Amino acid sequence: MAGNLVNALADLKEDEALKIVKDRLNAGEEPLKILEDARKGMEIVGKRFADSEYFIPDLVYSGEILKAVTELVKPKMTKAAESKKLGKVVFGTVAGDIHDIGKDIVAFMLDVNGFEVIDLGVDVPVQKFVDKIKETGAPVVGLSGFLTLAFDSMKQTIEAIKDAGLKNKVKIMIGGGQISEEIRKYTGADAYGKDAMAAVTLAKGWIGGK
């Protein structure tokens, strides 16, 4: 009953989802197939969030269910999961700012929409962004920030990316709390996204266009 896990996860039925996973593992099913269904369920969660059917608590809870599913499945895995991704996005909350909820939501939405998110965490030093872009060759960078002090951190990060000669290799998007078109201009970013879906649309536009 492959469809069941997809729906149980999409409908946030934790007990049901975990029971299905246990049953399927006991029946000797390939763990990767179970994870693939879980991924499909999360894709539906992401879609419902984009359609304003789901809200932040629903996303957070779906993440908790997925964590529990993964914990059940992981010990039985023999080979690593491989996934085809649209492209890489280097992502993080800028220096001086430790807010992570907005960043995590955007990372989640990019992930379920097929991007490989290289999440650098919070309070990310300018140089770390530059190094990671060089190392991964990611064509898109996302800078998150909640506080007003993030305006200057974003500006400095973008200047450092320019100074490293990477500006024509990456597109930079910014977002979070009080970020606006005004701040986009101030920081020199390529675009600003109002919400998580805007980030997905921007990344698709840039990576799809290459």
Added chain:
Amino acid sequence: MERKWEELSPDERQEVLFERWLSPKDHEGNDLKFKSPKAEKAYKERVTRLKDAIQLKKLPDRVPVLPIVGFFYAFYAGFTPKEVMYDYEKAVSAARKYVLELEPDFHMGAIGPGPGKFFDILDYKLYAWPGHGVSPNGTYQCLEKEYMKADEYDALIQDPSNFYSNIYLPRIYGALQAFTAPSLTNVLEIFGLAFNFIPYGLPPVQAAYKALMEAGNEALKWAMAMGAFNEEIAAAGFPAAAVGMAKAPYDTLGDTLRGTRGLMVDIYRQPDKVLKALEVLTPIMINTGAGAAKGAGLPLVFIPLHKGADGFLSDEQFKTFYWPTLRKLLMGLIDEGCIPFLFVEGSYNTRLKVIRDVPKGKTLWSFDTTDMAKAKEMLGDVACIGGNVPIDLLAVGTPEQVKDYTKKLIDTCGKGGGYLMANGVALDEAKPENVKAMIDATKKYGVYK
């Protein structure tokens, strides 16, 4: 003969608190001596202006303006946030400079930066602050964690005092790790009496009590400096907007007990316990807010709203978990004659229909990114609204842009009174000329004819 507080209706209590606000006392309990008749007149006009805007009975003379500032005046006066946290005289001189030079109708005192040394003494864990976890030029940032565990709802519900003093406080104050509050309900007769006091003989517990006393000394020192500033600046004609503070019970649970993620998962896994805990926290919040407001003789109770914003909960979740106890809090404060002053962070476009269920002329809602035309339309007949001057504009825009934005807000929301000019979220770094433009434009375009 003067009637007792218990005998007054909520309306009468509100009038008493406004009367006390209009006729402030000094720290010795005598009538405050204003610097000049002009200062006294300005003070009374300012309070009356906001009173009229809130009560929706009379048209104010003009739109009142109240910038909600965090560390703004530190930057304004050329100090780092760390300096004003650790040197109360600097905090006061910075706040004084800001109020006297930019002349907002209301101010939030010099308390914004908070007492750095007090936090140090207690080794406070809930926040990072300038010079302690963030750079001296940074601002506060909440260090969210599950300070209350998922399986501790019963402990909170059954005995909140015990939960706070013996479980929660030791977690959020490093210096109080060994703290234990007197357990005196099990003191019986004479023979066993001494056993209950054994913990207070143990060195770690004694160290915790010593830290408490030191923290108390520091808190007192800070509070004296802050009180003196409020008195001095009131004498110059500038009233403080609010001293009391409370929080929506859902935010109390989500911000500093269970954490955002923890609570979001709890509303799925243990919704009944969440609801019970919210009920337990509600009277605590009412008493916290009303107690401070009545003590200070200042009716406004500042209530920052966090986790009920658009997107943070579904409609159904908002109506189930957020609004019922927030409304109880508002009604409890209103009963005590207070004016809940809601500082609504994020956007509230989908909540307007729900929150308009409040008694007319008793609340003040300052919004952040909510659609102000819609807010005026939905709430204009029941509550004073305000806010919305964007912090990004104040940080990087021009005075001309700020002036235009302010004027547009007055045109959209000022009609018929019931409007307060304020910025969307707390102001830290912003161009002084932009803050000035917001204040000046309100004075110029906000006059009711």
